[in-house]
Amino acid sequence: MRTPTDFRQRITEYLEAVTGGVVEIKSLQPLAGGASRDTWLIHIHTPAVDERLVLRRDLPTSIMDSALERDQEFAIMSAAHVAGVRVPQPRWFCSEPHILGEPFLIYNYIEGVSIGAEVVSLPELAEARRRLPEQMGEQLARIHRLNPALFDFLPRPRPGYSPAQEAVLQTRAALIRLGVHNPALAFGLRWIERHLPEGGEVVFLHGDFRVGNFIVSEEGLSGIVDWEFSRLGDPCEELAWPCLRDWRYGSGHLRLGGIGEREPFIRAYERASGRRINRKVVDFWEILGNLRWAVTALAQANRHLALGETSVELASLGRRSAEMQLEMLRLIAEQGV
């Protein structure tokens, strides 16, 4: 493992190389990140500017099948930025392993709060929470307009399969791979198969659009981060995903991410996108979203159990799967078993 001084030195050298001038790192601190990623806030000073940047780096052992590479994430963030999506402006990416050991990307820091539990509860964000549902709808419409043809590397439903059918295939494959025989998950999968919506449009999806991946300031939604799960899929899937109970951070009565109601969000999305959204299809995707997250939680635990990534955090996720299982069952009951 490298020493912090060495880490700092290497980042300084890298930034001096890409900016072509003297760079002084005034501070370097870790930010809360995902289980597979390492995120740092870097405050730099150069003769020209004084600015704050964020560095995101893969962890050496991260094994998320569906996650994108850093250069792909960089390309997507750049396109989203150009298209007027509120995304931190990406600056550089580096895939040279000799710099920091793993590929990384650097983007501009945006001031605000991203930790879900704080977004749903901080008193100073009350006005932001009031604005968020509409802002989320407008932003999501912009994201879904990104041209998929620009990103031939994105995961997508295989030919002849709708996004929902693709999700069923993937979920079943994951259960087999994990060797899991859980009747609630088997039942959820069966219910989904028997209630598949007709057709379904295929658009660019952020892939993890929810509270927790938003930088929220007092004005509301200031930045959308974590583009590593971008893919092509059904727009209704991404209207349902931010409604999952697990992204409500304890404010469970507020269906949209613990900050508001679902309806203003969907209405804003309809206005901005020109699409008419069938609420029943969004309900379907919320059930499927819980099923997938329940299976993903088991897959994360499996990284600890079988794939050599010792982590109490990953291990504990296995026991959280039941939360999504119960939520899925309750939502199915609302639709009629």
Add this chain to the structure above:
Amino acid sequence: MYDRPTLSELLDAVRAHLEENIIPLLKDDRKLYYQTLVAVNALRIAGRELTMNALHLQDEWARLNFLQNSADSIPADDDEARAALAERSRRLCEDIAAGSYDQYPRKAALFEHLLATAVEQLQVANPRFLQILALEDSERERRR
């Protein structure tokens, strides 16, 4: 027979040590602080499992008997009981996938079993989650 502390007392001693002596030292390292909170919670889960496991095994077995119209008795040995239960769950999954529970009333009976099993899991893994759900449900009832 082992001398005290019992298994749950040992778990509790480790948990108290982490909570009282270690976590306060970690406030400046967010990652380690969070991971240690998760570790403390894992010890709580283990403690609850110790007290509830036997009862949950019995209940799940009885529910499966009812669901599958069977009168099998549960193996006396805990490990054997767990293995037998896992095998029954595996077969239940196959039956579900094959469509054996697509129609009423079997579908409703299965659903009750699944709901009960998820609740039992959460009584061990996260009882607070269940409390919050109950609170939310009664709040919604009240507003109706």
